[in-house]
Amino acid sequence: MLSIKNLYSGYGKLRVLYDVNVEVPKKEITVIVGPNGAGKTTLLNSILGFADVFSGKIYLDDKDMTGTPAHRIAQLGISFVPQLGSVFANLTLKENLIMAAYTLPKKEVDKRMEQVLEMFPIIKEFFHRKAGTLSGGERRMLSIGMGLMRNPKIMLLDEPSTDLAPLITKEVMRTIKRLRDEIGLTVLLVEQMAKLALDIGDNAYLLVSGQIKFKGKAKELLQHPELSKLYLGIKE
Amino acid sequence: MPGWLASGLVYASGLALTSGGITFLYITTRTFNFAHASMATFGFYVVYTFVALKGGNPYIYFPLAFLFGSLLGIIVYFILNRPLLKRKANEITLMMSTLGYDLILLSLIQMYCDYLTHTYKLYPRRVTMSVYDIQIGGMNASTYFAPITAVLIITALSLFLTRTKFGIAMRATIENTPLSEASGINSDKVYMTSWVIGGGMASLGGAVLAMATTGSPVLGMNLIANMFAGAILGGLYSIYGGLFGGFVVGLAEYAIVYWLAESVGTWVLGYRLAIPLLIMVVTLLFFPRGLAGIQWRRIFKSLSSKKGEAS
Numbered sequence: 001m002l003s004i005k006n007l008y009s010g011y012g013k014l015r016v017l018y019d020v021n022v023e024v025p026k027k028e029i030t031v032i033v034g035p036n037g038a039g040k041t042t043l044l045n046s047i048l049g050f051a052d053v054f055s056g057k058i059y060l061d062d063k064d065m066t067g068t069p070a071h072r073i074a075q076l077g078i079s080f081v082p083q084l085g086s087v088f089a090n091l092t093l094k095e096n097l098i099m100a101a102y103t104l105p106k107k108e109v110d111k112r113m114e115q116v117l118e119m120f121p122i123i124k125e126f127f128h129r130k131a132g133t134l135s136g137g138e139r140r141m142l143s144i145g146m147g148l149m150r151n152p153k154i155m156l157l158d159e160p161s162t163d164l165a166p167l168i169t170k171e172v173m174r175t176i177k178r179l180r181d182e183i184g185l186t187v188l189l190v191e192q193m194a195k196l197a198l199d200i201g202d203n204a205y206l207l208v209s210g211q212i213k214f215k216g217k218a219k220e221l222l223q224h225p226e227l228s229k230l231y232l233g234i235k236e
Numbered sequence: 237m238p239g240w241l242a243s244g245l246v247y248a249s250g251l252a253l254t255s256g257g258i259t260f261l262y263i264t265t266r267t268f269n270f271a272h273a274s275m276a277t278f279g280f281y282v283v284y285t286f287v288a289l290k291g292g293n294p295y296i297y298f299p300l301a302f303l304f305g306s307l308l309g310i311i312v313y314f315i316l317n318r319p320l321l322k323r324k325a326n327e328i329t330l331m332m333s334t335l336g337y338d339l340i341l342l343s344l345i346q347m348y349c350d351y352l353t354h355t356y357k358l359y360p361r362r363v364t365m366s367v368y369d370i371q372i373g374g375m376n377a378s379t380y381f382a383p384i385t386a387v388l389i390i391t392a393l394s395l396f397l398t399r400t401k402f403g404i405a406m407r408a409t410i411e412n413t414p415l416s417e418a419s420g421i422n423s424d425k426v427y428m429t430s431w432v433i434g435g436g437m438a439s440l441g442g443a444v445l446a447m448a449t450t451g452s453p454v455l456g457m458n459l460i461a462n463m464f465a466g467a468i469l470g471g472l473y474s475i476y477g478g479l480f481g482g483f484v485v486g487l488a489e490y491a492i493v494y495w496l497a498e499s500v501g502t503w504v505l506g507y508r509l510a511i512p513l514l515i516m517v518v519t520l521l522f523f524p525r526g527l528a529g530i531q532w533r534r535i536f537k538s539l540s541s542k543k544g545e546a547s
Contacts, residue, residue: 070418088407099419100419102401102420
């Protein structure tokens with residue numbers, strides 16, 4: 001579905017990613033793990049048009065989407081749940097959902113909103129409250145709900161565990177898994193908490209210093225020595 | 237109504253519109269617009285030109301001042317602001333670019349004044365717009381129309397930002413541009429609309445200000461510090477704060493000057509500009525987030541609980 005080929009990208013003169021190749025198959029969860037500063041967020045920013053792509057290509061359903069302006073990406077069927085600032089804190093939950101489906105016609109928005117509210121009853125409970133009043137976990141659920149408003153082909157999630165208590169993080173991960181299992185959502189999940197993400201993932205990539213060091217099945221990566229060294233603090 | 241209050245209301249309303257426009261442009265495009273000075277002057281000349289050449293009272297041309305100001309805003313956006321925003325220019329660059337634009341606009345306005353003099357035998361370099369005013373209940377109509385205009389603009393802006401899909405999208409973009417873009421909102425359109433609204437408000441504000449002061453090519457330039465004082469007092473992160481701040485600065489300026497002139501002497505009128513500057517300094521020193529940043533609810537709560545304890 002989403003295919004990244006020989007990607008070199010960064011910001012201005014700063015190069016962050018070097019020859020990155022990633023395949024995200026349909027209806028599966030693909031996990032990108034790596035330490036802080038590995039370039040995980042830059043990878044998502046390159047897909048979303050926020051980072052500068054120096055060379056390489058990004059394809060969605062075999063169509064080249066490299067360099068597409070950020071506001072057009074949503075119309076291609078890609079939704080994004082950022083690590084920080086994932087909701088509009090000064091808007092109500094209802095306004096947040098409407099904004100998430102900005103380019104869709106009103107009828108479609110109403111239909112999608114009904115489905116999202118059914119999936120996330122917590123949003124319905126605080127529908128007319130400002131999103132800034134929600135707890136961290138509630139915000140994350142809202143942001144995933146927002147991501148679903150466009151009925152996306154693929155959802156990109158950037159470190160959804162950030163700032164969340166361990167129990168809430170597990171609940172968020174369960175929700176992502178549920179979306180794959182129940183509605184067949186394709187997910188590209190970027191996460192620093194490797195074990196949690198790899199537990200629910202189908203495929204995995206290990207990104208270190210802007211380069212892919214491993215690609216394969218998520219379960220295999222859990223056993224990878226480099227992963228242990230990076231995440232368990234075992235030095236070479 | 238005392239004379240100073242009547243003129244003060246007109247002046248404060250004009251300042252509210254211009255300060256509100258400065259704040260609006262700053263929070264949407266990160267641009268401190270110094271060109272607001274000449275954009276306000278431009279609005280005055282739009283109204284003056286129509287009044288002088290077509291006749292009628294100034295108020296019927298206020299919508300035109302807004303419209304022409306909006307067009308000017310679009311020009312600024314496409315020629316100057318957009319290319320710099322695309323290059324991710326910092327706030328200083330954005331601000332300095334508007335200063336350059338202001339000087340260009342001022343020169344064009346000077347040329348336009350010469351054109352009016354040579355072609356129509358008009359004298360547009362020192363205009364008292366109040367002579368074109370109409371009387372309502374023994375007072376200049378501007379005493380009523382200026383505050384009404386400001387309230388109408390605030391109401392329209394409020395309805396636009398809270399009740400329309402694009403208005404909500406503007407608020408979303410102001411708060412979190414990357415997320416709004418990822419949601420499909422075109423920030424380019426949002427920025428352009430900001431210049432339409434900001435330019436319109438500057439121009440309309442200038443037209444209103446000319447009803448209380450002398451209209452000249454440097455009308456806006458003479459008042460730019462006052463406009464910024466209003467924007468800073470209101471809090472640069474709140475649109476309504478900017479409008480309210482401008483109003484407070486304008487009214488305070490008139491009230492204090494009147495009081496000082498009465499008690500000290502009319503010679504203090506020459507130091508009038510010190511008042512908005514003093515307000516700006518005090519705001520920046522003691523509550524840099526302006527009136528909008530003060531937690532009024534907490535203050536009122538503690539005041540009412542102290543009252544309760546005392547009784």
